[in-house]
Amino acid sequence: xxxxxxxxxxxxxxxxxxxxxxxxxxxxxxxxxxxxxxxxxxxxxxxxxxxxxxxxxxxxxxxxxxxxxxxxxxxxxxxxxxxxxxxxxxxxxxxxxxxxxxxxxxxxxxxxxxxxxxxxxxxxxxxxxxxxxxxxxxxxxxxxxxxxxxxxxxxxxxxxxxxxxxxxxxxxxxxxxxxxxxxxxxxxxxxxxxxxxxxxxxxxxxxxxxxxxxxxxxxxxxxxxxxxxxxxxxxxxxxxxxxxxxxxxxxxxxxxxxxxxxxxxxxxxxxxxxxxxxxxxxxxxxxxxxxxxxxxxxxxxxxxxxxxxxxxxxxxxxxxxxxxxxxxxxxxxxxxxxxxxxxxxxxxxxxxxxxxxxxxxxxxxxxxxxxxxxxxxxxxxxxxxxxxxxxxxxxxxxxxxxxxxxxxxxxxxxxxxxxxxxxxxxxxxxxxxxxxxxxxxxxxxxxxxxxxxxxxxxxxxxxxxxxxxxxxxxxxxxxxxxxxxxxxxxxxxxxxxxxxxxxxxxxxxxxxxxxxxxxxxxxxxxxxxxxxxxxxxxxxxxxx
Amino acid sequence: xxxxxxxxxxxxxxxxxxxxxxxxxxxxxxxxxxxxxxxxxxxxxxxxxxxxxxxxxxxxxxxxxxxxxxxxxxxxxxxxxxxxxxxxxxxxxxxxxxxxxxxxxxxxxxxxxxxxxxxxxxxxxxxxxxxxxxxxxxxxxxxxxxxxxxxxxxxxxxxxxxxxxxxxxxxxxxxxxxxxxxxxxxxxxxxxxxxxxxxxxxxxxxxxxxxxxxxxxxxxxxxxxxxxxxxxxxxxxxxxxxxxxxxxxxxxxxxxxxxxxxxxxxxxxxxxxxxxxxxxxxxxxxxxxxxxxxxxxxxxxxxxxxxxxxxxxxxxxxxxxxxxxxxxxxx
Numbered sequence: 001x002x003x004x005x006x007x008x009x010x011x012x013x014x015x016x017x018x019x020x021x022x023x024x025x026x027x028x029x030x031x032x033x034x035x036x037x038x039x040x041x042x043x044x045x046x047x048x049x050x051x052x053x054x055x056x057x058x059x060x061x062x063x064x065x066x067x068x069x070x071x072x073x074x075x076x077x078x079x080x081x082x083x084x085x086x087x088x089x090x091x092x093x094x095x096x097x098x099x100x101x102x103x104x105x106x107x108x109x110x111x112x113x114x115x116x117x118x119x120x121x122x123x124x125x126x127x128x129x130x131x132x133x134x135x136x137x138x139x140x141x142x143x144x145x146x147x148x149x150x151x152x153x154x155x156x157x158x159x160x161x162x163x164x165x166x167x168x169x170x171x172x173x174x175x176x177x178x179x180x181x182x183x184x185x186x187x188x189x190x191x192x193x194x195x196x197x198x199x200x201x202x203x204x205x206x207x208x209x210x211x212x213x214x215x216x217x218x219x220x221x222x223x224x225x226x227x228x229x230x231x232x233x234x235x236x237x238x239x240x241x242x243x244x245x246x247x248x249x250x251x252x253x254x255x256x257x258x259x260x261x262x263x264x265x266x267x268x269x270x271x272x273x274x275x276x277x278x279x280x281x282x283x284x285x286x287x288x289x290x291x292x293x294x295x296x297x298x299x300x301x302x303x304x305x306x307x308x309x310x311x312x313x314x315x316x317x318x319x320x321x322x323x324x325x326x327x328x329x330x331x332x333x334x335x336x337x338x339x340x341x342x343x344x345x346x347x348x349x350x351x352x353x354x355x356x357x358x359x360x361x362x363x364x365x366x367x368x369x370x371x372x373x374x375x376x377x378x379x380x381x382x383x384x385x386x387x388x389x390x391x392x393x394x395x396x397x398x399x400x401x402x403x404x405x406x407x408x409x410x411x412x413x414x415x416x417x418x419x420x421x422x423x424x425x426x427x428x429x430x431x432x433x434x435x436x437x438x439x440x441x442x443x444x445x446x447x448x449x450x451x452x453x454x455x456x457x458x459x460x461x462x463x464x465x466x467x468x469x470x471x472x473x474x475x476x477x478x479x480x481x482x483x484x485x486x487x488x489x490x491x492x493x494x495x496x497x498x499x500x501x502x503x504x505x506x507x508x509x510x511x512x513x514x515x516x517x518x519x520x521x522x523x524x525x526x527x528x529x530x531x532x533x534x535x536x537x538x539x540x541x542x543x544x
Numbered sequence: 545x546x547x548x549x550x551x552x553x554x555x556x557x558x559x560x561x562x563x564x565x566x567x568x569x570x571x572x573x574x575x576x577x578x579x580x581x582x583x584x585x586x587x588x589x590x591x592x593x594x595x596x597x598x599x600x601x602x603x604x605x606x607x608x609x610x611x612x613x614x615x616x617x618x619x620x621x622x623x624x625x626x627x628x629x630x631x632x633x634x635x636x637x638x639x640x641x642x643x644x645x646x647x648x649x650x651x652x653x654x655x656x657x658x659x660x661x662x663x664x665x666x667x668x669x670x671x672x673x674x675x676x677x678x679x680x681x682x683x684x685x686x687x688x689x690x691x692x693x694x695x696x697x698x699x700x701x702x703x704x705x706x707x708x709x710x711x712x713x714x715x716x717x718x719x720x721x722x723x724x725x726x727x728x729x730x731x732x733x734x735x736x737x738x739x740x741x742x743x744x745x746x747x748x749x750x751x752x753x754x755x756x757x758x759x760x761x762x763x764x765x766x767x768x769x770x771x772x773x774x775x776x777x778x779x780x781x782x783x784x785x786x787x788x789x790x791x792x793x794x795x796x797x798x799x800x801x802x803x804x805x806x807x808x809x810x811x812x813x814x815x816x817x818x819x820x821x822x823x824x825x826x827x828x829x830x831x832x833x834x835x836x837x838x839x840x841x842x843x844x845x846x847x848x849x850x851x852x853x854x855x856x857x858x859x860x861x862x863x864x865x866x867x868x869x870x871x872x873x874x875x
Binding site for chain 2: 262266273277349352353354355356357359360361362363543
């Protein structure tokens, strides 16, 4: 292809030129990115570890690694993903049986290992001379500058004394680094190129359908980018880019704009009305007093429990842990308030006869549901935000400072949780035929999510063969996995997990068996699914 | 639902048109539909622009269901509902309809002004426009002094008038009234009828569903009768009445010296459909359903037969007669 042909093809792209240039730039950056790691690190530690051989010569075993890791020599940078949480990989008295050879870890367990961590980096064990529990988390992509060691240890096999001469890789805690410290520059540049390409293309847009498709692709790219990176700033920027790109897909059609605007304004109008009515109702005032006292009291207590002398009393280990517990208590009372305030929303309107008049207005059913949900959310969410701030202030005064992102998550995700429960109760209020029926449904939902759920954990764990009668079963990774997975089915636990995740560096970490992105998806999907269900149920009433 | 643009209907001066509208209510057991109660079975209706249109039918005929489908509370299973030739949906058409339900439910904590502000905003009206138009309407409806009072203190009549103000706030082209005078005292009824006539004379098309046939007869220029979810008859009110008149007029006579054999003679006369006689003090009360014979011919036949005629009372056919006759035919 000669220069004229290339130029002609470029011209043919028309308004898509900026986007095409951006995608080309992203491709080049991705190649550079790949090349960088290829040149500086061993990127397949699992494959390298698979090359190990064990030669048995009588009572002498020799473990050696056949391949040479590259690049490097006796000191190599390995790049990979932490397969298991370091929290569960620390050697302690009772967790290992000394004097036996572990083919998986490639060493003989001895008392010298106590307090050290055996990290599983993409399938390759690397011994860290220190406890890195709480510093790194499963699913995090890290580099470890490890040194090759050769040592000899003795072990017993079937009562016979054996000798192991091994080759292994070991490192100090400070040799571990998040890959994102490098990746953020590549991902950040790619995102900037993407944003610039999309923006300039928007300016030149000509054909709406294709443009929407391109936004969809950009949104997907940004989302993948967000999930791969491990820098919180780049990650959130990528989430925002994805959100904006997906928003454009919906927002763009010119013919839809006035409809969306009109319906949105109508929803806000209903919301203002509902909030105005809700905030003045005696029911709301009583509920607000109740949960404010509870949240403020718990905030104070959790702050106090962080002090050294009380640390054991409530099991509060650090400020992040305290914030997680405060999130649970906040869920416990505000979920009840959200359910109670939305209890008979539609039933009461049906009984009083105001619903037919509202439905006869030029509104979509979805608009009515959205407006009501927003209004009820405001009537509980605004006082709840004040209570959260008060509780948080007291906790901070008495105790330590949790992560900033976790504080933001506690406040904002708390509001999302309240909205979810409002929407959930709206679904039930639409289905219920009488106020009493709606009240029973609401109470059952709250009892289930707030009180019965922990019992369901135990039942499910027992059914899965986890021994829940043993002391310390709560620390069992299998039990933690059950709790995390079942937690996704409960908006209150999703909220608590969201706050917990934000106390870490990024959404990309593993939360005891559940990936961060699953928690993030659950945070978004719960309110969206409840809204869609409520709208569908309400629309179904048109059928009579 | 069949929905297509029908400009022809619009050109014929039809404002609202229902074509083969069907609507059934599902009967559910444990969330599953086990059967359906058919409320509308292919209803056709044409409401001319500018008409005061009566919508009649016995209980359970499907009037409220049809109205609910028109104003958007329910969605028809099949058929088309068009306003000015265009299909009605939430985003178009319905903004041109005002609706007064039979049972008026309003938010008790709001004042009349706030109520109008709440509903007016759904039609994209600015706050000032709502204040101006609302004030004008409340004045016309006799609620000028009640604008800042909470609705919970309103009587039923006041609520109905406020609901009518809501329905008229956005200057609709079609006003749909479901039993508008039910629950009102006679003064309230008279005032409402006066207002409806006034709005109609200003060009507003009104669809009035009522059980009070006299009301429809007094107010409406055209009426439709539905029964079991189908249109039985639709015509101008006068035409409906004359149809019954042509079918036969009822005459009541007060006679003296009425001999029983006269009854047989009367029944044998051409143009007499039905005769019944009953003692009325010293006289006899005779009811004759004519079928072609005129009142004068009947009187003369009775005189010729030797009866003393003290009074002759021909009955003007009412809409009730039309209604009963039409629904009986359907039965």
